[in-house]
Amino acid sequence: MKVDRIDHIVLTVADVDATCRFYASALGMEVVTFGGGRKALSFGRQKINLHRYRAEFEPKAKIPTPGSADLCLIADHSMDDVLRHFAGLGIEVEEGPVQRTGALGPMISVYFRDPDGNLIEVSNYIEAVP
Numbered sequence: 001m002k003v004d005r006i007d008h009i010v011l012t013v014a015d016v017d018a019t020c021r022f023y024a025s026a027l028g029m030e031v032v033t034f035g036g037g038r039k040a041l042s043f044g045r046q047k048i049n050l051h052r053y054r055a056e057f058e059p060k061a062k063i064p065t066p067g068s069a070d071l072c073l074i075a076d077h078s079m080d081d082v083l084r085h086f087a088g089l090g091i092e093v094e095e096g097p098v099q100r101t102g103a104l105g106p107m108i109s110v111y112f113r114d115p116d117g118n119l120i121e122v123s124n125y126i127e128a129v130p
Helices: 016-027 079-089
Strands: 008-013 032-035 038-043 045-054 068-076 095-102 105-113 120-126
Touching: 008 016, 016 032, 016 038, 016 045, 016 079, 068 095, 079 105, 079 120, 095 120
Parallel strands: 008 045, 068 120
Antiparallel strands: 032 038, 038 045, 095 105, 105 120
16 A cells, blocks of 8 residues: 545634634635535645534544644745745744745745644745656
8 A cells, every 4th residue: 555645634723713714815815615514625635624622523643733834835836936826925934034945845835824833834845846
């Protein structure tokens, strides 16, 4: 058996609506509703399902906690465009641009935090990748 890709991950958040607004405006994710009113953030071929803290859906992580995630996302815009976009929204870049190594090679990354304090890394690969 071999895994092909990640389909979705789950973030436990304090305020689902605030999280949806932030990810839609900051990262262009589409807010989708599914399965009895649950919310997710859709982008590319994957999504982030949202669980409200202390009202999580089963099954769940052993200790679901807002602010415990560290995610890396690949942008489809240049890093200069990303930085201008964040500045226009008042999003404080905590670190970067810095060079890092992603799943497919070297990349340039910036780091910031979402409303729950999760560390979000937005990156561009230095060389074109398939």
